[in-house]
Amino acid sequence: MSEREQFNQGLCEFISRATTPFHAVSEMVQRLDASGYQRLHEDAEWALEPGGRYYLTRNGSSLIAFGMGRDAAPERGMRMVGAHTDSPCLMVKPVPEVRQQGYMQLGVEVYGGALLNPWYDRDLSIAGRLSYQCRDGVLRTALIDFRDPIAVIPSLAIHLDREANKSRSINPQKDIVPLLCQLQGEEVLDFRQLLLERLCEEHPGCAADRVLDYELCLYDTQRPAVVGLRGDFVAAARLDNLLSCYTGLQALQRWDGATSVLLVCNDHEEVGSLSAAGANGPFLSATLKRIANSQTGYAALTERSMMVSADNAHGIHPNYADRHDANHGPLLNRGPVLKINANQRYASNSETSGLFRMLAAEEGVSLQSFVVRTDMACGSTIGPITAGEVGVKTLDIGVPTFAMHSVRELAGSADAHDLARLLARFYNYPGNLGAA
Known part of the structure; x- marks a missing residue:
């Protein structure tokens, strides 16, 4: 090499x-x-x-x-x-839970001058910093990274928007809302509880009692790679x-x-x-x-x-x-x-x-x-x-x-x-x- x-x-x-x-x-x-x-x-x-x-x-x-x-x-x-x-990326809002049509979605905010179209149909994960309270009352911070693809923003099928290739625009409030999972019946998913579970999984022994706040980014899980017929490019x-x-x-x-x-x-x-x-x-x-x-x-x-x-x-x-x-x-x-x-x-x-x-x-x-x-x-x-x-x-x-x-x-x-x-x-x- x-x-x-x-x-x-x-x-x-x-x-x-x-x-x-x-x-x-x-x-x-x-x-x-x-x-x-x-x-x-x-x-x-x-x-x-x-x-x-x-x-x-x-x-x-x-x-x-x-x-x-x-x-x-x-x-x-x-x-x-x-x-x-x-x-530039998508960052999770403080109260992110969005429940629509039996699906659990996340409210996000656009950070910086992101090019939004490429975020559709990607395998997304979540990472960032948490502030949490320990069982003894001490305030601490830690980094987490789900690593696995846990979210996706599906495109609208062209059959439902025949002009998509000519004039589709993106409303970042309504159109860029990542999909997390499908809810079962009256199931309620608490995002902070999900973060607490992930925190304890990544940091065993942290004695975390509750997640107080966070700065979390969504990211594409596709790994960086050297690409091209002759390896001319780095894609990431x-x-x-x-x-x-x-x-x-x-x-x-x-x-x-x-x-x-x-x-x-x-x-x-x-x-x-x-x-x-x-x-x-x-x-x-x-x-x-x-x-x-x-x-x-x-x-x-x-x-x-x-x-x-x-x-x-x-x-x-x-x-x-x-x-x-x-x-x-x-x-x-x-x-x-x-x-x-x-x-x-x-x-x-x-x-x-x-x-x-x-x-x-x-x-x-x-x-x-x-x-x-x-x-x-x-x-x-x-x-x-x-x-x-x-x-x-x-x-x-x-x-x-x-x-x-x-x-x-x-x-x-x-x-x-x-x-x-x-x-x-x-x-x-x-x-x-x-x-x-």
Whole structure:
């Protein structure tokens, strides 16, 4: 098995297990623990040492991992990579029980800008975080994941909607209501009781008495896979943006220890990033201030550092090529994409993109450029938010992807591996982070 094949196998396994932002952070924590990183807590004193490897989490859904350079203290510049742990999905409402025609359904809310049509006729499961009360009165939290397909959203047959292929629209309140089971007679199904049973099954000995609240996502149980006649593609849920979390983590594993480096994976990017755990919150800036340990040190750190915002890019779809600028349509398996926007929807500038073009040439990785059509609206990333909040020079980059925000997305099988190589080159770059 080649290095790229091993990488994609690991990527598929990571995404399969990282079914929610909470599970994504849990998976990353396990890998950091195994690599000798020391866990820090925001409410405790830190004793950071040159060469030390550390991480901390916030809300259980965002993570920062960093290494203190042996040869270059953080004040001489940190090489930073950012991604996000959340993906558009369906989330269970607080009072979700819907009983219709003898069926038990779940009320859900759309999280982020989800592409809704692909959610029909999929084998769905449920995962997330529970808050529960123990029999001794103590309040605790735990993660659960049903793993098995326990829900489905059946399509309406075309015989009952002859115009479905021309004009069917989706009402998210009425049309996206997952089906759980068929009720027997006057049977009443208590969703919180169902969660309590699952909690006790996954966490024996938790002494849970009742489930108080939850943050639960539905997800497609179809496993990620390398697909295509020649294995050209990776198909999976949540490629946006767990692919970037994984590539950032893999790059961090190849850090040589000389420079100071950091990986931040924020929650809530898909809904604007304004939260305690989001990029528009204080998590990163507060961490950097503690690393710098003084106001002067923090100013030096931010001035001499660089952030790479890694988030998927829109590959040029062969059936919809006219949706792209003719000179800026990224192709799958032709390399990571520099994302550029004159209106600062992306944070790349000539200085940061110039450095990455140099690093890519040294690493033997091809780069592409993406600029949205001038007559179309442009999306955004944590890049401009981080640049504005922290004041650090920033680059936006990503792997070209099809079907972004669908329940199952598609990327090239070479691109994520190339991005990980490029990010590792960036982490180990010994020079100044900017033009002389």
